[in-house]
Amino acid sequence: MREISLDNIEKYSKNYETRNLKTLQNSVQKNGINNATFNTKASTLDQHIYSLDIKTGKVSNQKQSGRCWMFAALNNFRHKLNKDFNILDFELSQTYTFFWDKLEKSNYFLENIIKTKDEDIDSRIVRFLLTTPQQDGGQWDMLVSIIKKYGIVPKYVMPDVFHSTSSVKLNSLLNKKLRQAAVKLRKLNENKASLEELVKEKELILDEIYSFLAVSLGEPPKSFDFEFEDKDGKFVRDANITPKEFYDKYVGIDLDDYVSIINAPTKDKPYYNTFTVSYLGNVISGRDVKYLNVPMDVLKKLAISQLQDGYTVWFGCDVGQSSDRVLGLMDLDIFDINNSYNINFDLTKEEALDYCDSLMTHAMVLSGVNLVDGVANRWKVENSWGEEPGKKGYFLMTDAWMDRYTYQVVINKKYLTEEMKKSLEKEPIVLKPWDPMGSLAFMK
Template identity: 55%
Template sequence: MSEITKELTQKFASDFKDNNKQNALQRGVVKNGIRASAENVSAQVNNVPVFSVDVKTGKVANQKQSGRCWMFAALNTFRHKMLNQFQLKDFELSQNYTFFWDKYEKANYFYENILATANQELTSRKVAFLLQTPQQDGGQWDMIVSIFQKYGVVPKTAMPESSNSSNSRELNTYLNKKLRKDATVLRRLVAEGKTPAEIQTVKAELLQEVYNFLAISLGTPPETFDFEYRDEEQAYHLERGLTPQTFYDKYIGVDLDDYVSIINAPTADKPYNQSYTVEMLGNVVGGKEVKYLNVAMDTFKKLAIAQLEQGESVWFGCDVGQSSTRDTGIMSLDAYDVNDLFDINFDMTKAERLDYGESLMTHAMVLTGVDLVDGQSTKWKVENSWGEKVGDKGFFVASDAWMDEYTYQIVVRKEFLTAEQLAAFEAEPTVLAPWDPMGALA
């Protein structure tokens, strides 16, 4: 290995000092920061928030200090349908309700994976992966489908937000502390040769503690509730004695099995037009398998456009922090010119970013519009879940080139797929490692 010599560092320092341009840049960046110094106004000029296809939506929601974007995005797609069908205004479904059941199910999923790997050493990569983050707020589309199908949904009035759902850091800290402690218990039972029945009895006791912890922290999920509202015409509506399942069936009525996850991962290990799943990725034991069809980006965008043109918004996952402005809500490759600022080439291909850990899906939002020029997409309207104080009243604009580089997943109806694409999706999937970037949780 070659060390850095004092003489080499002195040469670098001298070269920097003699460069007037770099000294001028230093003054600006030290005072204002990297992004503020590199921001391009042209990105706003080129991404005006006007779209030829624009799905009607209500106000944006706010996930606050939590990682529930994937839930908010899914519930927002339902909310869009309800707003139009029932003439609702400023209506939301309960994110706290789905949050409770997701945490509860993730605890059991963790326990089962700990038991499945109990004969492996603590230093094995799979065990270390499980213990690094026993559970977290994030998730995938198929995971929220599992929650909807098992537990239904409720309006926000039936289970409002709580302090710990709006700011989940403390809840996650103590729940993960408990789950790691419980992992020592379960692994010890396996090492002692306890029977599966004996182990499941202890696991049930641990799950009771999880339920108690969640109920104390988030509130108790309702088994029945009344749905009361006034529509935009001020007509009064009341329905009593609904369950989460009957509410879903009557007011949402979406057959979730009609939807598929489409990804764009242009890496050598994931050929296009094949299906994939990820080992140890999920939340509900016995629930819906996480599964994707990998396609080229032009196909990916055509599928999203087809659904938008039919008036239906699109759940999607991306790397939101890349080349995006939070205040103005612009996601564009020219949002910042950091290459010119530092005279360093930071560019990588999409495949390289995935392979080398520079990018993965970090956030889920909803595509609610697209601007088409001669049939080609130029920019996309994005409903975020960070409240109305960012972007254009909470809505963002993504340039088409940004979509190409930093969007990884969409969810669309099966009807938009060709027969060949549907067959590829339904084929036995290739199983990816738990730490594959396509296993990232939004």
């Protein structure tokens, strides 16, 4: 092991003096890196105008919670519902799916604690499970599992409450309870308890968690009256409908028609193969997380095809990279950091995945694209951070940014080539729990 010598420090200091960075130093210390390196020229080129623009209405707001993946999916559903039934800015309940996801993730964690009961407490997999027993984030296939089991409801039936919009304390207590449960289950196992006894204890724990969630979020309705007035003033009532009946009747999208397409250009993930991630999920016996990995140009062509038919696209990306949250710009050139500091910070997409510099952090909706001779140069993004950021909540993503930081889209299988459909039938390669493709969309 080699220390930094004082001679090295002296050399570093002299080199710093020769780089003429004093003006930048003053600006950064006064205004911060992003403000000091903001590229005005790049921002003026980012015009919120698109040759293909699906009008989707008012942007929703997930507030201080990591429910972006739910918002993105439910936004796709409400776009169809608003169009089919001539409704204005109708919204579906994210609190309803949030409740069931929390309960199902709790069961998923406890089942995995039982599964790993004979592993050492300091084994990597047990430490992985205990680090975050559950969280707000999720994946498309996880929401599919929730909807198939529980359906959905309008937002007015189960509206946002304090801890669905500000989930830090709820998560803290729920994770404490789940770690306490892990202690109980592992001690029971150490004392030679049977599997039947462990499952019985698990059921008692889940009973308490259900009550905790019901107090914190409200208890989900078993049925409700669906009432709305369309844009022409026509009133409609559908009485005593269940959440599953509501989904089937008013949304009616066959979720089995949609698949997750990813771009992960790393050597361990050859293109046109399918992948899944061990210990990633929420509903036991639900839909497994499954990805088809394709080149980026193929991923974009699929997204454009779906948009051209008038359907928005759920997508996952690393939103915090090279983006301005206030202006709603996702642009590789928006901050000129390399030239300002005269230091190169760049990694390729493959390097960033392999070396833990990037992964999917946020899910949003593609609702438009600007095509020049059939080639995209910018994309319209419906976010779920309210109407203040960007253009009334809509973000602009340059095509170069999409290439670099977009990892996943959800596409109807009808847009896939025959080669891709055959690839989907392959047995998925199982990735380790800590693989970057096991990341969950959670950004607030």
